[in-house]
Amino acid sequence: MTGRLLVEADGGSRGNPGPAGYGAVVKDAATGETLLEEAGFIGTATNNVAEYRGLIAGLRAARRLDPGAEVLVRMDSKLVVEQMSDRWKIKHPGMRPLAAEARAVFPPGQVTYEWMPRERNKHADRLANEAMDAGQRGERWQPADSTAQFASGGEAADGAGAFSGEAADVAGAVADGASASGEVSGVAGAVADAPGAGVTTTFVLLRHGETALTPERRFSGSGGAEDPELSDKGRWQARRAAEALAARGTIEAVVCSPLARCRATAAIVADRLGLPVEVEPELREADFGAWEGLSFAEVRERHPADLAAWLASPDVRPTGGGESLTMVASRIAAAQEELTARQAGRTVLLVTHLTPVKTLVRLALGAPAEALFRMDLSAASLSVVARRPDGTMTLRLFNDTSYLRG
Template sequence: MRVLIVEADGASRGNPGAASYGAVVRDGRTGELLAELAEAIGRATNNVAEYRGVIAGLEAARRIDPQARVEVRMDSKLVVEQLSGRWQVKHPSMKPLAQRARELFPPNGVSFAWVPRSQNKHADRLANQALDAASRGEVWRAQVLPAAGEAAHSPRPVSSAAVSSQAASPAASPAASLAPVSRPAVEPRAPAAGSADLGAPTRLLLLRHGPTALTGEKRFSGVGADPELTEQGLAQARAAARRLAGPHGAADPRYGRVDAVITSPLRRARQTALAVAEAAGMEPRVEQGFRELHFGVFEALTFAEARAQYPDELAAFFASTAGAAPGGESVDEVASRAAAARDRALVRFARKTVLIVTHVTPIKTLLCQALGAPLTAVHRMELSAASLSVIDYYDDGVTNVRCVNDTAHLYDTGHLYGTPGG
């Protein structure tokens, strides 16, 4: 029998006050993330919000596999004890919610367990993001994730007025309404001196794609033109493949064998990812959250051209990570979706080594978050084309940045595969 794990949480600012829930569903055998759900529910108590999270998670699990056995994990002792039948449900507002939760799966098909809040961060983050979106007058959209290997879209908030127009307009910016978050979803902290062995980390190898014609001309290149790699770019992608996968799956001993390859949906990243994935004998997964920042009206312009044509807009973009070019998105927005995509990778491939082929901005925001640095630091980093940056993530929240902008693989027996910054 298949086992599904439901993690659920609720939030209420005021208790009662503005409330929301978050829930995720995972495969019990592999840990793969199957669904993310979040919704602001108006004014309610924290207990009601917790119940709504359980119900949403169980409903999603039922849609995925109604015959599965479900294990629900929450940090609410009250809800766990009540749904386990050990405590009575006395409050009138919670009785129908408890009944609904019990109806979704037979009693012998579901169990409820309490976990510490530190083990329920994913659902907690979703609940708070939904609540933050509601405070701005936006509606939070969440959806069941696609099957392995398909494009995965993160839940995202959209303004109420824009819901119908975005659905009708395929040309709308794919991330124009993503909301920024004030903190990374995985909060970095340093290991304590003399701490016990933390176990094997989940290692993310962040590889920037090889150069395109726009890269060489130092033009803004986000999601607009979607250029392909140049011959130099293809050569650099092959060089990265030799280093990270090599003949018969050999790998750089400093970083270990690549267990999975994830790529941005943009062509230049997919071409780079395919070189490594083919060398490693695997298929790359496409993840929308790792696409480059949408530069709006700056797309395909040099810095000098953008400053001449849009001086005020360019100044605003660099003055704040919340600033966006007209028609584009901000660094904050990229940080939000890249963090959500990272979290999915950490869950799917726990304690494995994952190659993520992406772009300058997503890599820089992930490095800032891992270091606990402000996002303004993205403008103080150099990331060459086809460069490698590596971050280790431990189960207890410790992060360790192993390297930044490593281009050693571009030198093969003394031959340089194009200039690293080209």
């Protein structure tokens, strides 16, 4: 680890659910110096969703500053602190994907959590209220316009009726179906945390068509010297997928990985749909290190201990310094959040790879990392996940290949 960072995060909702926003500040743990501020308006959501969004934003900001840092998170939401510390169960389905997103930012053990009183969390509270104010004006919060750091030295912003801190934890424990003992009130949670007004963003996930390596089930990621092109069969698969998507008529944007097999698949589909293609580098496949180009059997023969460790823990990298599954999940979750901000309310086709598609499905389900090894995903298959206005995700379709038959 290279240093110590302090993350202070907060979120609020003016109505619970109502117009909601979050704020987070990253500080040098030794000096208390402010290093980075983050804030955002998230539309209509509950206080607990906003609190988790603040946590995720703060952790991602800390990772940008120092991915190897030891991080201490302080929040006035006892619910979030206890859930993220694994002392309270997360039984409400709307909270599980958010907690999974937060846990994916840093490897396990690198982040610790501490509750603090609301009056000590004025900086993040002020940021959250600035974001809500900007959002309700139809504007976007800008760091250059923030006075949170200076205002936090005086009285905390009253939040114009925003739920925050300890008072919101009482409501939040009911809204999210959790109590101090981890018990659940499922009916209350389902009602209180139902999606509010706003727009749902739909991500249609298309795995690229076959390459020469696909039938042999070889590791083909982003770290190898070879960037394989589509095979003849892969191009045929892409054309069939294009026809199926054109028949649905719902795709409004096409975004793809920068690797050749995805760019070729996306080009065939986009040409049929009459849409441009946007390349998103974060949608690339995992870097499999020294395993690139090898079959599973070959990796097991050459690197048995490394393979066993990789299968046992999402924090282990492949031989030769590739990406761990935790690292992949972090960048994929960040890419999805960025795409949601840019494409809010639209149906977006993401042309990507095996691991990114499985990761997005796993996050939608709130499933553990080992779930990736229990999914079978075919070349040129379609899956669909939707992101609601409150940040929760749902899985609508998985591994559809019906249009490739016949």
